[in-house]
Amino acid sequence: MDWFIAGFLVQDGLTAAAVYALIAFSMVLIFSVTRVIFIGIGEFLSFAALSMAALQSGNVPATVLLLIGLGFITFMALLWQAFIGKNTRIREQLLIDAIKLIVVPVVFYFVLSFYAPMRGNVLIDITLILLLMLPFGGMIYRIFYQPIAEASVLILLIFSVAIHFSLLGLGLLMFGPEGVRTLLITDVNINLLGIPVTGQAIFIVILTLVLIAALWLFFTRSLTGKALQATAVNSRGAHLVGIGSHEAGRLAFTLGIVLAALCGVMISPIATIAYDTGFLIALKGFVAAIIGGLYSFPVSALGAILVGIVEVFSAFWASTYKEIIVFTLIIPVLLWQSLNGKHHH
Amino acid sequence: MIKKICKWALASAVIALAINVHASDSVKVGVILSTTGPAASLGIPERNTISLLPTTLGDRKVEYIMLDDETDPGVAGRNARRLIEQEKVDVIIGSTAVPTSIAAAEVAAENQTVTISLAPYIPTENQHPWTFPLPQTVAVMSESLFADMAKQGIKRLAYIGFSDNWGQAWLADIDRHLIKHGLELVATERYARSDRSVAGQILRVLGSRPDAVLIGASGTPGVLPMSTLRERGFKGVIYQTHGMANQDVLRLAGSSAEGMILPTGAVLVAELLPENHPSKRQATEFVKSYESRHGEGSRNNFAAYAYDAYLLLNDAVKRIDGSIKPGTPAFRNALRDKIENTHELAVSHGVVSWGVNQRSAFDARGAVLITVKDGNWALVE
Numbered sequence: 001m002d003w004f005i006a007g008f009l010v011q012d013g014l015t016a017a018a019v020y021a022l023i024a025f026s027m028v029l030i031f032s033v034t035r036v037i038f039i040g041i042g043e044f045l046s047f048a049a050l051s052m053a054a055l056q057s058g059n060v061p062a063t064v065l066l067l068i069g070l071g072f073i074t075f076m077a078l079l080w081q082a083f084i085g086k087n088t089r090i091r092e093q094l095l096i097d098a099i100k101l102i103v104v105p106v107v108f109y110f111v112l113s114f115y116a117p118m119r120g121n122v123l124i125d126i127t128l129i130l131l132l133m134l135p136f137g138g139m140i141y142r143i144f145y146q147p148i149a150e151a152s153v154l155i156l157l158i159f160s161v162a163i164h165f166s167l168l169g170l171g172l173l174m175f176g177p178e179g180v181r182t183l184l185i186t187d188v189n190i191n192l193l194g195i196p197v198t199g200q201a202i203f204i205v206i207l208t209l210v211l212i213a214a215l216w217l218f219f220t221r222s223l224t225g226k227a228l229q230a231t232a233v234n235s236r237g238a239h240l241v242g243i244g245s246h247e248a249g250r251l252a253f254t255l256g257i258v259l260a261a262l263c264g265v266m267i268s269p270i271a272t273i274a275y276d277t278g279f280l281i282a283l284k285g286f287v288a289a290i291i292g293g294l295y296s297f298p299v300s301a302l303g304a305i306l307v308g309i310v311e312v313f314s315a316f317w318a319s320t321y322k323e324i325i326v327f328t329l330i331i332p333v334l335l336w337q338s339l340n341g342k343h344h345h
Numbered sequence: 346m347i348k349k350i351c352k353w354a355l356a357s358a359v360i361a362l363a364i365n366v367h368a369s370d371s372v373k374v375g376v377i378l379s380t381t382g383p384a385a386s387l388g389i390p391e392r393n394t395i396s397l398l399p400t401t402l403g404d405r406k407v408e409y410i411m412l413d414d415e416t417d418p419g420v421a422g423r424n425a426r427r428l429i430e431q432e433k434v435d436v437i438i439g440s441t442a443v444p445t446s447i448a449a450a451e452v453a454a455e456n457q458t459v460t461i462s463l464a465p466y467i468p469t470e471n472q473h474p475w476t477f478p479l480p481q482t483v484a485v486m487s488e489s490l491f492a493d494m495a496k497q498g499i500k501r502l503a504y505i506g507f508s509d510n511w512g513q514a515w516l517a518d519i520d521r522h523l524i525k526h527g528l529e530l531v532a533t534e535r536y537a538r539s540d541r542s543v544a545g546q547i548l549r550v551l552g553s554r555p556d557a558v559l560i561g562a563s564g565t566p567g568v569l570p571m572s573t574l575r576e577r578g579f580k581g582v583i584y585q586t587h588g589m590a591n592q593d594v595l596r597l598a599g600s601s602a603e604g605m606i607l608p609t610g611a612v613l614v615a616e617l618l619p620e621n622h623p624s625k626r627q628a629t630e631f632v633k634s635y636e637s638r639h640g641e642g643s644r645n646n647f648a649a650y651a652y653d654a655y656l657l658l659n660d661a662v663k664r665i666d667g668s669i670k671p672g673t674p675a676f677r678n679a680l681r682d683k684i685e686n687t688h689e690l691a692v693s694h695g696v697v698s699w700g701v702n703q704r705s706a707f708d709a710r711g712a713v714l715i716t717v718k719d720g721n722w723a724l725v726e
Contacts, residue, residue: 177566179566274539274566281538322536322537
């Protein structure tokens with residue numbers, strides 16, 4: 001192994017690490033606020049990438065139909081609660097919810113069918129896709145997790161597995177089995193100490209660093225962020241001081257899914273993304289999140305770097321055992337954490 | 346009202362009986378396909394073909410009875426039993442996937458009925474006399490690749506393939522050819538279908554300085570190693586497997602696919618075949634009739650297997666003595682013998698010969714080498 005190979009592997013590993021870090025963040029965020037291990041996060045990464053590819057080939061992404069469907073189901077659930085369950089608070093909000101859940105997705109459909117045929121700028125594509133992915137978190141939380149918010153971590157996990165499989169099947173149905181690549185945001189290639197690095201990779205790493213800073217500011221400086229933090233530390237206590245745990249849950253899911261979608265649109269120009277690719281990325285992000293004990297953002301980021309670097313070097317030395325090596329990382333971490341005896345949920 | 350219904354029921358029963366009596370002269374072909382479940386994307390084109398087939402087999406009338414096995418070997422076995430015991434079929438075509446085909450073949454062999462499978466595998470001793478798997482094996486497909494390597498004077502071959510049984514099958518096949526073709530396998534790397542990057546493996550491959558790289562993959566996941574190789578400046582030949590011969594691959598790979606070489610069945614490139622190619626006529630005819638029904642560019646290898654199964658049966662039934670009636674053990678035995686004696690029959694995928702000890706249908710003519718030139722498929726000269 002010479003300097004070139006090592007350097008090239010490290011840059012590839014760091015690019016991967018940036019993605020795993022963002023996925024780990026959304027898992028930690030969702031888990032600490034709602035105690036849900038949301039493995040379906042990977043599907044949203046795939047959906048974002050595949051929607052972006054559909055948009056760039058001039059088609060309306062099928063994701064918007066999923067959004068309309070989910071919005072409709074959520075609204076039906078609300079109607080049920082409002083009239084059968086006689087919940088007056090929901091009844092008062094019904095008109096606003098109808099606009100949010102039914103009208104907005106349909107309007108979005110028309111916006112996309114208007115925009116898709118005239119090829120716009122890559123940055124507009126990304127903005128549209130992120131906007132498209134924005135409402136999913138709230139809907140998923142409302143339909144699936146809000147009714148069982150008090151259930152045990154295991155039951156919530158079983159729900160997540162079920163949602164993961166449903167989304168996987170829907171992904172196959174909506175986008176077909178083949179993978180896609182999207183257009184590069186920047187086609188600059190630079191030479192860093194003799195190692196070729198794509199502009200896209202640098203972009204991903206910088207974006208992750210910016211997002212880490214933004215998340216830190218959000219949690220320490222903004223009221224909403226502090227409310228989330230409070231719910232994560234002590235949900236009941238937060239509730240007592242007037243922070244709605246359901247609102248916090250919806251916000252956590254929304255943020256988590258948007259982060260995953262951002263990963264999807266960032267890596268799809270340099271990696272082939274199929275409907276099932278996201279799951280594997282999510283699992284590796286999960287390993288990073290586990291290293292962070294499912295509560296620490298900085299340790300998860302370090303975990304992501306470890307996973308990314310171990311992954312590329314094991315691919316180089318023993319590609320047959322690559323996945324085994326990466327997922328085996330979790331064992332010493334779990335051992336250490338159980339011996340340390342600090343449980344954070 | 347009830348009287349009326351009874352009348353209708355009676356009348357239709359009489360008609361059904363009449364048809365049945367009439368049909369005793371016609372050959373009954375049972376078709377088991379995986380039109381739902383994991384192999385559905387293969388089974389559906391096969392079903393599309395069955396609905397296009399002529400209503401005669403040899404000079405006799407033919408009746409197709411089609412069942413879906415849900416890509417479940419248990420269902421495939423039950424379907425085979427039902428076709429044989431209730432429908433009294435003379436022959437079974439199917440199934441689509443290897444496990445379902447084996448299950449159907451097992452039941453059919455037990456009941457002395459021929460199965461023509463649309464999936465490649467090696468029949469067991471019990472199944473052997475009654476089982477005829479049609480598609481090209483990996484060995485048939487790879488033969489042409491290795492011949493091309495010899496022609497191009499390739500000595501150092503590197504391999505990167507899926508970490509599953511497809512990748513393993515190709516690796517095992519390479520091992521068989523190394524000594525015969527004077528090749529040296531300088532690197533063996535694996536990756537998963539859903540991998541995000543293969544940078545590590547490709548650096549390793551390039552470090553072994555190969556003349557050519559064989560990628561044991563299928564579909565769009567096979568594009569990643571190829572594009573990474575080209576990005577890293579690899580100038581040698583890239584060989585792919587027949588799992589890569591589809592439009593999605595071309596769309597995704599873009600310029601990195603230029604010059605890659607892979608084997609495929611003749612139907613994919615029917616128009617490009619030279620006039621003297623043995624499958625030219627059959628392949629063009631099939632493509633024409635299939636695409637006129639299912640749309641431009643809808644052709645695929647699986648649909649053509651179903652068509653070739655028909656051509657084989659047609660040829661065999663033609664050679665059966667006219668006095669032997671379908672629906673009898675004598676007919677089934679005669680059919681088995683005639684199919685086994687099939688010699689140099691041109692079908693859309695190549696040329697089929699079977700024999701007492703031979704169950705691999707195609708020889709090297711069952712594979713056509715293609716490459717990509719200016720973003721389109723082209724034949725390798």
